[in-house]
Amino acid sequence: MEMEYPAIHECGTRHVHFMHAFCEYLSNLIGRPVPLAVNRPHLYLAPDEQKPLDAVRTDVPYCVINAGHKLDYTAKFASTAIWQEVVDYFRGRLQFVQVGEANPHHIHRPLEGVLNLIGKTTFREFFRLVRYSTVACGPVSFLMHTAAAFEVPYVCLAGGREEPSWAAYSTTQYLHTMGALDCCRTSRACWKSRTVPLKDGNRNDLSLCSLPVIQDDGEAVPKCLDMIGAAGVIRAIDQQLGGR
DSSP: OOOOOGGGGGTTTSOOOHHHHHHHHHHHHHTSOOOOOOSSOOOOOOGGGOSOOTTSOSSSOEEEEOOOEESTTGGGOOOHHHHHHHHHHTTTTOEEEEOOOOSTTEEOOOOTTSEEOTTOOOHHHHHHHHHTOSEEEESSSHHHHHHHHTTOOEEEEEETSSOHHHHOOTTEEEEEOTTTSGGGOSSSOOOOOBSSOOOSSOGGGGSBOSSEEEOTTSOEEEHHHHHHHHHHHHHHHHHHHTTO
8 A cells, every 4th residue: 555645634623643544544544543643654673773873973962954956846945055054053063964866866065074974875874874863954854754763853954844743753853933924824825836937847846936046156045934034043053052
């Protein structure tokens, strides 16, 4: 059975998390109740995985960072400049490990001053990397769900694209702008796909951000992400570090 989560289309009108949506869909498929019994994903490491990756320093705290995006949903992208500013601010206090999938459908521009593991880990290595991190940051992504599984604090730069009740976990600092802009003023997020059209024939070009902001380097960023910016992410990570 291919799992889906059709309740995503209702998350702006009823309080439903995507984990509930999976359970509801499976329940309908098999005709039996499937109650959600957890408040986060659960991942388990084998005995030989109970240690950090050799590539990462263990004498200083480290943060796993996803500073990229997929081409289908560029409206999740907060710009390379914003993430670079975050890295620069914590230089000397926090080691950043940049991750992301290396394929033509993902864009991950390498940041300066980080350990670059883009496309260099298996899924199991990725799990270990997140498990032993102090904090992680990025958009709503695979990294966010993995961090939740290991109860690692995650700073999510979300803006107004997705409702907090749909995506966030108790260990997520979900930086959003719901109620702050006309495009996400109500309880419904915008759910737009792209910031500007890519003209690649994908129908997502028909679902565009209504308030794009062009950065100095030419990257287009939704206003909801730009208004939170590096300052919002820095403040949230600082809180997680607790003055370290």
